[in-house]
Amino acid sequence: MKPETLNFFDKVYEVARQIPYGRVTSYGAIANFLGANRGARMVGYAMNGSHSKDVPAHRVVNRKGLLTGKHHFDGTNLMQQLLESEGVIVIENQIQNFDEVFWSPSELLSE
Template sequence: MKPEAHSFFDKVYEVAKKIPYGRVTSYGAIANYLGAVRSARMVGYAMNGSHNKDVPAHRVVNRKGLLTGKHHFDGTNLMQQLLESEGITVINNQIQDFEKVFWEPSKELESTK
């Protein structure tokens, strides 16, 4: 992995660690906050590599609230179970009331990228 990618991943992890319990954000929202507007996929790669880093990757979903990263979690429904344990309702791999539980880092965090 290139040093720049490692640094970007570390920034992604820092943002993800700030997602409050019971809230979710999207890959794109994190990318946008970091000033990398077209890098949602790279945020996804970072989430895939976040195991054993104390990062709540289950709180990062796609822009429509779909659990697109669920196959990277151990077990069949671990991502859904983790979200539901935080009070988030998931039906057919999609977060219900997505707008209510969505956390926008660009609005919630200072611009201290």
């Protein structure tokens, strides 16, 4: 399938699959990268439906580093556990070193 024929959710999944291990990005950063400047909520909807698609949805958080999508994961603290297993520090549902672990999808353009 050619990239121009992918629907928005598929494009979101392709970007999310590029997030490096131990790094995170935000719903808004993905939306902006895809040219949907006010599409953060749509990225969130895509992440909600991504669990059977081999997408590291746990690496996508809100713009302040909050684990706002955690209730879409099985288990009480699965999103946090997955992030912590990658070395990301999470306290009270917020990534502590957010600026250090934040990954911008625009880095894909420099590769």
